[in-house]
Amino acid sequence: MKTRSLLPVAALWLAVSTTSTAAAAATQPVVADRSCHLPGVTDALRCMTLDVPLDHAKPAGAKLKLHVAVAPAHRQGTRSDPLFVLAGGPGQAGSEVVQMLTLAFHRVRATRDIVFIDQRGTGRSGKLDCKNKPEQELMTEAQLDAELRACIASTRASFGAYTTDAAARDTELVRRALGYGAINVWGGSYGTRLGQAYARLYPASVRSLVFDGVAAPDQVIPAAGRDAQAALDKMFEQCAKDAGCNKAFPKLRAEFDALAAKLEAGSIKLSLANPRTAQPVEVNMTAERFYGTIHSILYSPADARRLPFLIHNAAQGRWQPFVARQNLLSDFGVDGNVAILLQLAVVCAEDVPRLTPELRKSDDSQVTRLLTDRFPAMCKTMNVPPVAARAPTRIDAPALLLSGALDPITPPHRATAAAKYMPRAQHVVVANAGHGVSQLGCAPRLLREFLDKPQAKLDAACMNEIPAPTFQLGSAGPQP
Structure with a gap:
């Protein structure tokens, strides 16, 4: 499950109620609905493009096109609650992790549609990226920084519109446009932050949650x-x-x-x-x-x-x-799949403002220090407005939290911190796993069992059989 990162190069808990303007925007039609093939899967999917507001506070204003791919359930008419997949990064698109249909979701898809969303600014949803040059591997760090600054300066996108909150609101518009009731949400890495934001914004829209590599509400991405x-x-x-x-x-x-x-x-x-x-x-x-x-x-x-x-x-x-x-x-x-400017837009708005000198000092490590030190300068170039942090609120939906004991970015203690606000969460720690558990061992079967009966206690002892x-x-x- 290569849903990079929380930041390979490298929460949001915004308790904002649904607004009537967002509801009005949900009437926007699906612009295109066609059969398609995406890299990583052999069978045909349904691909569509949905117009969503660039600024959800101005639903009648500028729009951006959101790409969505649906893998229909193999058994039609058996389940009405799909699984929405939220990819990692930030900066990875749903269309770039569709291979998970065969790796992690093959049992789930037997009875449920699987929905992959290209988050705004990623993949086929107006990817905010910089072109890699063949000579970049031979460049100095100063030359690479200059290339990035030039790319940022040449991009006309309004970076402040590319937040976790906006992506969560987009997800709700997708749910409504496709006509689903309450949905199940799978999030990996950064997708767990997005999933928590969605569950807090739209609790009535969430049937259950599966989070793999869980970001804690207080986690600052560069502080790893x-x-x-x-x-x-x-x-x-x-x-x-x-x-x-x-x-x-x-x-x-x-x-x-x-x-x-x-x-x-x-x-x-x-x-x-x-x-x-x-x-x-x-x-x-x-x-x-x-x-x-x-x-x-x-x-x-x-x-x-x-x-x-x-x-x-x-x-x-x-x-x-x-x-x-x-x-x-x-x-x-x-790495080429990650929309680097979208990643910076999110991290510079939501994380770097919380990267205090005290946190940097307490989290110091030679492995990440040099990259962490570069962020303030990069974010100054991005000039994205900061997003105010909100205190996390309770999430009542049943949740399955998956952690690898060897994970270098979202280890088990991060899920433990997130679970404080999820009274109906089950936490499975896999001793010999790292960043990504859903495709390992018996996990695909456990995902299906949990989604079928999210209220029931899950027997995950089989995950202990995964060898080192x-x-x-x-x-x-x-x-x-």
Whole structure:
């Protein structure tokens, strides 16, 4: 479930009542309803475009087009309560996670429609993004910042209209336009923040909630240092306790610390064979890129079990495996899917105003510090108005909260904090999982069981059967 991030590069609890103007806007028709095929699925879906107000306080004003895809239930007429999917990021679109139909939702879809919304500013809903240049991997951080500032300056979008609250109101207009009654909501990562905002704005529209990688109401996205450091420390501890890993990499933490110190003193110019083409290439390895790659690897326990091998080789001067892994996200288009300007619009309006000096000091970690330090300057360029934080209110809908114990961004304590306002929540913690649980082991069956009977106690003991991945000790890959 690669619903990145809360911020790979990297709550809202707005208790606002439904207004009559929003209700009037709900009469806007679905502009297009057609059969379509989206990357990641083989069968046909229903795709449609819905006009929604750019500013929900001005429903008669400017509009933007929202893209929605519906995977119809396999058994027609069995359930009237669909599952709405809210992707992560912020900046990821529903159309970019449709592969979850076969990974996590195949049992749910047997009896329910699955609805994927491209949040405003993402995917096919007017994506707010910057074009990547082939030479960006060779640019300095200052050059990359200049490219981003130029992209922001050339974008005419009203960034203040792209908030979590606006996306929640869009979701309600989609529900009404499609003619559904109370819906079930699945949110992953940032989608859990959006899902909480929706449940608080429209409690009568929510039948149940499933949140995977839960954002706490008080969570500030750039302040992820302690959670990232805890996940990294856990990896070091697990390697030290594993006979094979400890034998192969007995000085792993010292090697990591030495690499970090060297990179923080200045970037390293690497001359190596391009992992993609085998042609000679010059690579500028900076501390920020080093830590960013480490952080992204920690999202998946299977990936994290490769870290000792990557760190050890880099410490020995063999950077090729590390650089190859660094290129992985761009090679497979994962980072390219994230609408970076939408991500900044949300984070700069909702999170950075709460990133106080005290919080930055208490949450300090080498893994995230350099990125966190860049946010104030980036947000100054965005010039987006801050969104006032509201005290979280109670959510009465039954909720299933899923956490991976090894998650570096939304670990279990974040879900515990969110559950304080959800008296009917069940919390499942998976020991050997990271950021994303819904597609693992017996989770697809549990999702169906919960949605069928959200009031019932869920027996999730089968999730304890998910094994820990093995460590990679050599170039051949993980141990059998």
